[in-house]
Amino acid sequence: MKNFNQVKLMLSMVVIGVIYSLIFHFLVMNLLINLLLHCIVMGIFFGLINFLVAKKFYASYTLLKVTNKDLKDQAQLDKLTGLLNRRRFDEDIQQLDADEFSLMFIDIDNFRDFNNKYGHNIGDQVLTKVSQLITNRVRPQDCVYRYGGEEVVILLKDCSKKSAHMIGERIRRDISTLDNSPYSQITVSLGISSYPDDGMNVQEILIKSDEALLSAKRQGKNRCKICS
Numbered sequence: 001m002k003n004f005n006q007v008k009l010m011l012s013m014v015v016i017g018v019i020y021s022l023i024f025h026f027l028v029m030n031l032l033i034n035l036l037l038h039c040i041v042m043g044i045f046f047g048l049i050n051f052l053v054a055k056k057f058y059a060s061y062t063l064l065k066v067t068n069k070d071l072k073d074q075a076q077l078d079k080l081t082g083l084l085n086r087r088r089f090d091e092d093i094q095q096l097d098a099d100e101f102s103l104m105f106i107d108i109d110n111f112r113d114f115n116n117k118y119g120h121n122i123g124d125q126v127l128t129k130v131s132q133l134i135t136n137r138v139r140p141q142d143c144v145y146r147y148g149g150e151e152v153v154i155l156l157k158d159c160s161k162k163s164a165h166m167i168g169e170r171i172r173r174d175i176s177t178l179d180n181s182p183y184s185q186i187t188v189s190l191g192i193s194s195y196p197d198d199g200m201n202v203q204e205i206l207i208k209s210d211e212a213l214l215s216a217k218r219q220g221k222n223r224c225k226i227c228s
Contacts, residue, residue, distance in 0.1 A: 081132075084143060084146070085145065086146070093202045093206075099158075100158055101156060101159060102194040103153065103155060103194075104153065104156065104190055105191040105192075106151065106152040106213075107152075107188060107213055107217070108130060108188050109221040111123065111127075123150075130175060131152065133175060134154070137167065137170055161226055161227075165226050168192055171188070175187065176188075176222060189221050189224075190216060191214070191225050192209060192226045
């Protein structure tokens with residue numbers, strides 16, 4: 001398709017060049033056959049030049065467009081985990097338009113103590129490993145963000161509270177059995193709230209998810225708590 005479009009562009013440029021030459025010939029030059037052929041040849045020549053110039057500009061424009069998209073995508077990703085970042089989360093929830101959705105807040109239990117014991121480099125490795133597992137356990141339409149520090153947020157569109165809880169329990173269980181040797185075992189606490197069950201807007205759902213997460217922490221950690 002791309003090559004076909006380029007051929008069309010080239011033929012269009014050639015035809016335009018020929019038309020220009022013919023107009024020039026019939027309006028200005030005497031009707032002599034050698035001049036007519038001369039004009040046609042010159043028209044083809046200039047048409048090809050126009051095509052090459054246009055192709056170069058098109059290639060430069062396409063490269064610039066792809067580069068800008070790559071830069072935009074990189075600006076929306078967390079460099080450590082590869083998850084979407086807080087900035088992207090703020091943009092997405094502002095534009096969110098869904099009849100039903102759930103938010104899941106996930107926090108690694110005792111992560112500060114883990115960092116103090118084993119070092120931040122090992123902590124970063126664990127955070128990356130946990131983030132990858134979470135990404136592999138959600139649905140294709142779900143978005144996973146690094147909200148800050150060791151906290152991850154999942155936006156589950158068209159997902160009821162019951163379905164979100166099932167996904168959360170699967171994530172919690174799989175992380176709790178994740179091989180983290182030779183270091184301490186990692187667990188997570190999760191808080192879930194859903195729209196429209198737990199609030200009338202995104203901000204209310206955010207607050208309820210965070211409250212559910214704090215409740216999971218208070219109740220002993222390594223648990224998934226839904227907003228009640």
